[in-house]
Amino acid sequence: MADKQYKLTFCDGSGCLKNHAREFRQLFEEELRRHQIQQNVQIHLSGCLGMCTKGPILIVNPGYIMYGNLRPEDAAEIVQEHLVNGRPVSRLIIQEDHLYNRFFRIFGDSEFFGRQMRIALRNCGVIDPEKIDDYLAMRGYEALAKVLTEMTPQQVIEEVKKSGLRGRGGAGFPTGLKWEYTAKQSDPEKYVICNADEGDPGAFMDRSAIEGDPHTVLEGMIIGGYAIGSRQGIIYIRAEYPLAVQRLKKAIEDARREGFLGERILGTDFSFDIRICLGAGAFVCGEETALIHSIEGFRGMPRPRPPYPSVSGLFGKPTLINNVETWANIPVIIIDGADWFSRIGTATSKGTKVFALAGKVRNTGLVEVPMGTTLRDIIFGIGGGIPNGKKFKAVQTGGPSGGCLPEKYLDTQIDYESLAKAGSIMGSGGMIVIDEDSCMVRMARFFVEFTQDESCGKCTPCREGTKRMLEILTRITRGQGKPGDIEKLERLGTMIQKASLCGLGQSAPNPVLSTIRNFREEYEEHIHQKKCRARECTALLSFVVQDNCVGCGACKRVCPVNAVSGNRKEKHSINPNLCIKCGQCYDACKFNAIAKV
Template identity: 60%
Template structure:
């Protein structure tokens, strides 16, 4: 039997793979073989650790030393110094930005310290392609407890008591949803996982599927037992090939040892899972559109009622939750509803996983208790705003969410507080913006996304969002009209009340929230022909100030030949020729060129 004296855990989530972790792994294999350590050191590919900004990430056990931004050229030193000589390679440790302290253990890094990682507990720490590692961490204990100790109605009652709410957007009570499906007439019922994660910048579900797929399988199996379903579907977008690969492996492994299939754990309960790959239509994140897609139809929503719990997949009662919601189920059953309900706020229990993107130092995934403030997420876990820029806004809830300003940074992050503020929890996308961001342009960006993804079935969404987008485009092009703000507000409110599905009803949220908190920017665009953030190209003018030394560098780099002037004399920009590319500003050593 081989004696393994060290384990190298290498992040092989999509983010780290794109940063070169596969090359790092190949370098490890080569260097270990050179040193004759290939039989004593085991390399394990894990899922995402969440600290994406610092990838590729490597943890070496038994010491648990956490190395960041490891490249293939660093591997020889890691093998020689750490694995061969037993010394830490300090230059590859994480360094806190304020104290500059080098930290060898991920547990001591602020990014992780402020988190409560329950859904993400195994991500980055187990081999997602080995069911034994999941079981070693307590995996499938929840399913075993449900089948051996609880009746189906007891499982539903436990989920209700926990206070778990859906993590896919609307925040509907999960236990109540399960109860509706369980009580619906009929013997054939389905469990469906909505893994069609389409929000720009969101990758929470993908990371769970890549790093801990058995957690989803267990949660869906418990749900199947509770509602009386013997069949389930995971609807996952085809753009997630690694997630699909690992989910297929996990399903096969669970079937092989009797945790999926017939008579699971000799309980008489049968449950099978299938994967349905989606083509990437954002509208298929809506329940009824998703159901239509699984059935082989065009993914378009239908009016409700009847709700899926009564008439869903092929007309049968169907329960639909997203990956993170199912990911909470095993621990609720194992540890109890009271344990789960002790986390979070009165009406928002448990934790929430957020994808931190945009103008923030620590991009990545963070799982935090409900009720934490936005300030803690952005400045403590996220590390604040890069390049000493000033925070301006945070977009929370994806394209259906809203933009919140600086004076709301201390708002508790829970379902009710966010709705009251004009935003929403959504699936967990969190995009941070700094002072260089134009809020009118942000509203246009998100509305452009939802408009292009509209299925076109209902007129308010199909035509209304198109007209709103035209108005926003005019405003950012410097062609805004005095009545545009009132017209945008009127159209947004009409769409919210008349669109067929939840996606259409929430599409105007970014416009309404930016009008609520940043109306002055709209007014500046329309009345002053000015973009306060200096981001809307058509409203910019580039001017050379009297601090110009006449070095001529700006003139040399101008692609439009719009700059003229003699050496050692102040230069000028011909605004009729200027294409506003910014090359002159970037080149000027005296910062004599300004945007106005």
């Protein structure tokens, strides 16, 4: 009888399931029952572990012993030998040394982390971000050494192309192609830029990645510099991320000291250095041409493309811009190989994606999952579902440029194309869950207010159009909506999409158009019946005292306009003509006797 508790993790990814992982698990559980040790064993299911060719996979903790290629008859042996007798079955143990497994060693046994697959964030939460030694111990800068000594720039580009990696900033342009275009330019002076100007409300993927593991971003950039023939890298990061900036600075200093940055890196002929450029937090500066203008010292405003930055970017020189998460993937692709990387994900989108899961969901946090995971798996699996027994209403992806997807899209497999088809976008990775208590019109209004505020003003449709949209939406939420407003919003939205120069304007109407498409009835209720079903638009509500009022007077005391009347211990009432709908009485009532109707 085993005297200590074991934690077992079964891979439940689709590759393993094809190899009868579920049947194996059932057999295994029968064996546990036969030996009557099931109470000493805790079983977890994990998402894809990236070892699909060796499935089914089972990991036994303590010790992090990994079994692979399991056949039905192995179940009895593992239970008998390992779990009962305490002798791991060496003939079935597999050695896998993929970079992301380090994270899994510590976090793999919990429901929230176990179902994730961490590539870009592989070291976040595992190493001390301020110690280059920790990074080196995790095979840090090995990819750089491999590239400098064993690969030509052309081979590096081929490897990145073969991996199928696409830009993680949102648009999903194939990274390898971008590298190739920039490398082809004959200009001897080229630049590498890391776009860390993360601006979506509620998104913090890049911040966490840099704060948790700054060196991987640097390593990715140096490899990029080698591939395209550049000597100078720039990280454009917003000044609102002081800790991230501080850790980057420390990382750059350490890397210089160790000879990973500067002249003649690791004794080769290749020289490359990185500097940090602080942005002032304008949303539009996440757009690449605006970002370049900002680095050059001009006002952050986009310009028409082409020419693309890969031809004429920073100071008119060929420039390679990638997002933080894209850079963080590069060392893994070099070490574990493009073949391995391209096995993860869907036909068109390879690898993993980081999402910042927020809103009305039990487990909020950073989530990195393989492409092809369904929205349902993320929200109800990893996220643990909606708290307080509320009903799921929609999920908003892609921040202010994205859209709201209702329940019928929950089984959408996440990749660039499927999200676009469903009417939203991948974006940089914001994911906000909305429950039945949130009003979709207000939600749309919030995002338009944001983009309206952040519009740089260059294109009239974006500058004036979003302003008009905001006015209409504000009117609707105040109960002053008019018939024809929805059509007007649709017309305006399509026009802004078509006539704006950059991504900000082209995508600004998305939150409105997608909520109209999926929740048109809510707009109609607001306009025609002056009703808000989520009871969020206070102007459309009236506060009414119900019969269970005990007459305590709490509401009367807090009312700022003396709209509440009634004697002690008698039912009170609210005068609708005086009420300003501030909601204070509703919050003050201890008996839930005030209703919003």
